[in-house]
Every structure is written in structure tokens, then in C-alpha cells.
Amino acid sequence: MGKDNRKLSKSEQKRKKLYEEKKKELLAQGYEEKDLTIGVVYANIMAFVLGLPIIILLLILFIYKNQSGIYTFSIYGPVVFLIVFAVLVVVHELIHGLFWAIYAKNHLKSIEFGFMISSLTPYCCCKDMLTKSQYIVGGIMPTVLLGIVPAVISIFTGSLFWFIMGELMILAGGGDLTILLKLLRYKSKKEEILYMDHPYECGLVVFERENNKI
Numbered sequence: 001m002g003k004d005n006r007k008l009s010k011s012e013q014k015r016k017k018l019y020e021e022k023k024k025e026l027l028a029q030g031y032e033e034k035d036l037t038i039g040v041v042y043a044n045i046m047a048f049v050l051g052l053p054i055i056i057l058l059l060i061l062f063i064y065k066n067q068s069g070i071y072t073f074s075i076y077g078p079v080v081f082l083i084v085f086a087v088l089v090v091v092h093e094l095i096h097g098l099f100w101a102i103y104a105k106n107h108l109k110s111i112e113f114g115f116m117i118s119s120l121t122p123y124c125c126c127k128d129m130l131t132k133s134q135y136i137v138g139g140i141m142p143t144v145l146l147g148i149v150p151a152v153i154s155i156f157t158g159s160l161f162w163f164i165m166g167e168l169m170i171l172a173g174g175g176d177l178t179i180l181l182k183l184l185r186y187k188s189k190k191e192e193i194l195y196m197d198h199p200y201e202c203g204l205v206v207f208e209r210e211n212n213k214i
Helices: 010-028 040-065 078-103 132-157 160-172 174-185
Strands: 032-038 111-116 121-126 192-197 202-209
Touching: 010 032, 010 111, 010 192, 010 202, 032 040, 032 174, 040 132, 040 160, 040 174, 078 111, 078 121, 078 132, 078 160, 121 192, 132 160, 132 174, 132 192, 160 174, 174 202
Parallel strands: none
Antiparallel strands: 032 202, 111 121, 192 202
8 A cells, every 4th residue: 555645744844854865865875765664554454464363362361361250340431441542552652762762873852753633643753773673672662561561461460451451552553563574574685774764654764785895
């Protein structure tokens, strides 16, 4: 599926300008650009494709471990449940930013947050170059900390509230898993490789070239 055409916000336009300048500089140095971005619609579809097997496995384990059928579900009510979910969606992006900031050259100054109104999707963008492993760590941690960990703990505590919340957060991280899968499947034969979060699309861009050292 193609990329989503939408009007860029002022912050996105600013990042795009900085990106184009950096891109021009890197191309002049002999780097080649490889686009590893995906469309928002495709990301949402793949969220179910990649997240569903994990969710089903955890559900089977939850039911097996709690065969008595006595589950703990705090009477917070659906409104509170939705509020907690909305807060965790924001925290999801904060975790992206926190881990990428650890590795980024300018740390927190390299991180920007925003919201795509057209798709009701919050996002986090790192403006500095990262290594492959650094990008993967920042990309996967929200799903691990907010999805897998709560769901696994709930299997042993019997908390249906946090199990469902964990499962939903795994789905919320499906787009991240799609991007990381695309990154892992990309095999470069170049020696010098730079990874950069795309300034306004879902995913990243790879800049690569042969080692110029003699």
C-alpha cells in the first residue's frame, strides 16, 4: 500500500526541511538513500497480522493458568479503562523518545512528539542518526514494557484488567513491529550505514555507502 498523502504540520515541515538538507549533504558524500517507511493504513493492518499470534499465545497461557475462572478485575468501570488506555498510548511514545534520547547525539533535544490528526495517531520522531541496534531498542521497548510485561504478569496474578490492557498495548505496538521487521529484513552490502527516523512518515531511512578509507 502506498504512503498516506496528508498536509504536514509546521513542526513536520520544519523537520522535513532539516532532513532534506541533511540528505543533500549525505548524497554529496557518496551515500545512497533507501526508504524503509510504510503507510499508516498498512501499519494498522500489519498490527493485527503480527500482534495477533502473540495475543493468542498469551491468551491461551492466561486461560490455562487461571482455569478456575476466578479472575480479578477491579471495578474501575469502562470509562476509567479507556482513560488508562489513552494514557498508556501517550506513554508508549514517551518510551520511544526516552530510549532513543539515550543514544541520540543531542539526547532529548533530538526528540519530538506530535499527533497525526488524519489517522488519530500520536508519534515520536528522533532527528539524529542511530545505529541499527539503537533504533531497534527504541522501537521495541514500548511494546515490551507496556504490552508483553503486563500481560505476562497478569497470567500469574489473574488480573483480567491488566491482561486485556497488555493485549491492547501489544496491538498498539504492531506498527512498530512492522517497521522493525522491515528493518531486519533489509540486508545492505555497504560498509557504512546510517539509520534515521523519517521526519514525517512511519518508519526510517537508511543512508549507506562503501567505506572510503584506503
